[in-house]
Amino acid sequence: xxxxxxxxxxxxxxxxxxxxxxxxxxxxxxxxxxxxxxxxxxxxxxxxxxxxxxxxxxxxxxxxxxxxxxxxxxxxxxxxxxxxxxxxxxxxxxxxxxxxxxxxxxxxxxxxxxxxxxxxxxxxxxxxxxxxxxxxxxxxxxxxxxxxxxxxxxxxxxxxxxxxxxxxxxxxxxxxxxxxxxxxxxxxxxxxxxxxxxxxxxxxxxxxxxxxxxxxxxxxxxxxxxxxxxxxxxxxxxxxxxxxxxxxxxxxxxxxxxxxxxxxxxxxxxx
Amino acid sequence: xxxxxxxxxxxxxxxxxxxxxxxxxxxxxxxxxxxxxxxxxxxxxxxxxxxxxxxxxxxxxxxxxxxxxxxxxxxxxxxxxxxxxxxxxxxxxxxxxxxxxxxxxxxxxxxxxxxxxxxxxxxxxxxxxxxxxxxxxxxxxxxxxxxxxxxxxxxxxxxxxxxxxxxxxxxxxxxxxxxxxxxxxxxxxxxxxxxxxxxxxxxxxxxxxxxxxxxxxxxxxxxxxxxxxxxxxxxxxxxxxxxxxxxxxxxxxxxxxxxxxxxxxxxx
Numbered sequence: 001x002x003x004x005x006x007x008x009x010x011x012x013x014x015x016x017x018x019x020x021x022x023x024x025x026x027x028x029x030x031x032x033x034x035x036x037x038x039x040x041x042x043x044x045x046x047x048x049x050x051x052x053x054x055x056x057x058x059x060x061x062x063x064x065x066x067x068x069x070x071x072x073x074x075x076x077x078x079x080x081x082x083x084x085x086x087x088x089x090x091x092x093x094x095x096x097x098x099x100x101x102x103x104x105x106x107x108x109x110x111x112x113x114x115x116x117x118x119x120x121x122x123x124x125x126x127x128x129x130x131x132x133x134x135x136x137x138x139x140x141x142x143x144x145x146x147x148x149x150x151x152x153x154x155x156x157x158x159x160x161x162x163x164x165x166x167x168x169x170x171x172x173x174x175x176x177x178x179x180x181x182x183x184x185x186x187x188x189x190x191x192x193x194x195x196x197x198x199x200x201x202x203x204x205x206x207x208x209x210x211x212x213x214x215x216x217x218x219x220x221x222x223x224x225x226x227x228x229x230x231x232x233x234x235x236x237x238x239x240x241x242x243x244x245x246x247x248x249x250x251x252x253x254x255x256x257x258x259x260x261x262x263x264x265x266x267x268x269x270x271x
Numbered sequence: 272x273x274x275x276x277x278x279x280x281x282x283x284x285x286x287x288x289x290x291x292x293x294x295x296x297x298x299x300x301x302x303x304x305x306x307x308x309x310x311x312x313x314x315x316x317x318x319x320x321x322x323x324x325x326x327x328x329x330x331x332x333x334x335x336x337x338x339x340x341x342x343x344x345x346x347x348x349x350x351x352x353x354x355x356x357x358x359x360x361x362x363x364x365x366x367x368x369x370x371x372x373x374x375x376x377x378x379x380x381x382x383x384x385x386x387x388x389x390x391x392x393x394x395x396x397x398x399x400x401x402x403x404x405x406x407x408x409x410x411x412x413x414x415x416x417x418x419x420x421x422x423x424x425x426x427x428x429x430x431x432x433x434x435x436x437x438x439x440x441x442x443x444x445x446x447x448x449x450x451x452x453x454x455x456x457x458x459x460x461x462x463x464x465x466x467x468x469x470x471x472x473x474x475x476x477x478x479x480x481x482x483x484x485x486x487x488x489x490x491x492x493x494x495x496x497x498x499x500x501x502x503x504x505x506x507x508x509x510x511x512x513x514x515x516x517x518x519x520x521x522x523x524x525x526x527x528x529x530x531x532x533x534x535x536x537x538x539x
Contacts, residue, residue: 137368141322
């Protein structure tokens with residue numbers, strides 16, 4: 001009796017171990033497939049040089065169509081920063097440094113990170129759904145049978161469009177955020193106009209702050225576009241499969257952006 | 272009649288999806304210049320067979336030759352070169368949804384030739400004329416009916432004047448008029464352009480009407496093959512059931528289950 005109970009327990013443990021193993025192998029397979037797809041996408045760069053229109057079209061749908069949401073969000077985030085910053089800084093009589101606080105927060109962190117999160121929700125999900133549906137409606141197979149490589153023709157332009165658009169969108173987010181902060185701080189709360197700009201000019205460094213922010217948004221653009229394309233290309237070609245893939249794009253991109261932001265911040269600004 | 276070498280030769284083809292064997296050692300020849308129908312019940316891997324011939328899938332074992340080239344061993348560049356001489360009509364049409372009809376048909380021509388715009392226009396209009404849709408050139412794919420979308424896809428498949436066209440379930444979900452148009456088009460295009468056509472279908476009447484030769488596959492095997500008349504008058508029980516659409520026969524009406532009485536009483 002006891003022997004049987006032990007055997008059952010051992011079997012249950014083994015079953016758990018096997019499940020863990022399956023999950024591990026599955027994750028590694030996904031990772032491998034993702035990297036192989038990335039290599040194929042990058043290998044298609046020559047296609048963009050001969051057909052720049054492919055890239056321009058995608059820059060429009062990935063970049064230009066995201067401008068509105070990024071611009072509005074940037075302005076409001078800047079306005080909130082202006083308010084919060086003023087209340088905290090004024091307690092120490094340091095409200096004249098509001099410009100530095102707003103600009104540093106935006107350029108270093110909020111610009112790249114919030115833009116990437118918005119990008120994942122607006123453009124990343126659209127990319128996944130578009131490619132997933134192209135797969136479900138056999139358009140990708142159709143291209144293959146027309147002797148056209150769908151990875152080079154469909155995925156590569158979208159990937160580079162995301163990579164190029166992200167830093168531009170982040171720059172716009174930060175610029176409009178600063179203007180939002182200026183409007184609240186100087187326009188509504190009475191911070192000195194000259195101090196707002198001159199403090200910002202003297203304390204914000206082109207390399208330490210601006211360039212590091214640009215590097216962050218380039219990394220985020222790379223990762224978000226990669227995740228969106230991989231999820232779309234690997235989606236199960238059914239309506240449920242595409243819906244799941246779209247959700248995964250937003251979730252995985254958000255985690256990746258926040259995790260990478262911590263690592264990059266530690267590397268860039270750590271002593 | 273000179274016995275020409277078949278355009279497609281398949282030998283001992285095996286292919287599986289997971290545990291399930293889709294093809295278990297099938298042999299098939301597609302003669303040049305003819306319409307060959309590949310028939311069988313749903314889920315027997317007819318579409319998979321077309322994907323294997325087109326090199327989109329690789330077999331587990333066996334050989335597939337198309338016009339003397341071994342498709343399952345070709346590298347990407349050679350495979351794409353061969354595909355330029357193949358056309359495929361997908362069940363859904365697979366038109367690119369973000370460009371109009373004209374651009375869809377022009378797509379393969381623009382991709383693979385450096386022809387001037389004026390010549391591309393003429394070619395596209397001629398292809399659209401052949402399928403009766405020259406007037407629909409400016410419509411977007413979502414504005415087309417199912418039958419029209421398939422005809423546009425057919426014009427696109429013919430754009431580069433291929434040596435063969437593969438049709439994946441061309442008659443499924445068509446109204447009688449569209450069905451009649453497609454049947455007529457497939458036969459007419461095959462004869463006028465000296466094509467080789469492979470039609471995958473489970474619509475017995477239409478397929479038998481246009482095919483010169485029929486293969487029936489089921490459970491990973493070729494059940495029977497021959498001319499349409501021979502198939503319709505076959506002695507094989509299985510072929511009789513399939514060709515005449517009988518509800519019961521070697522393919523049972525009932526999915527395997529315990530006895531009805533036992534099943535009904537089981538819930539008590």
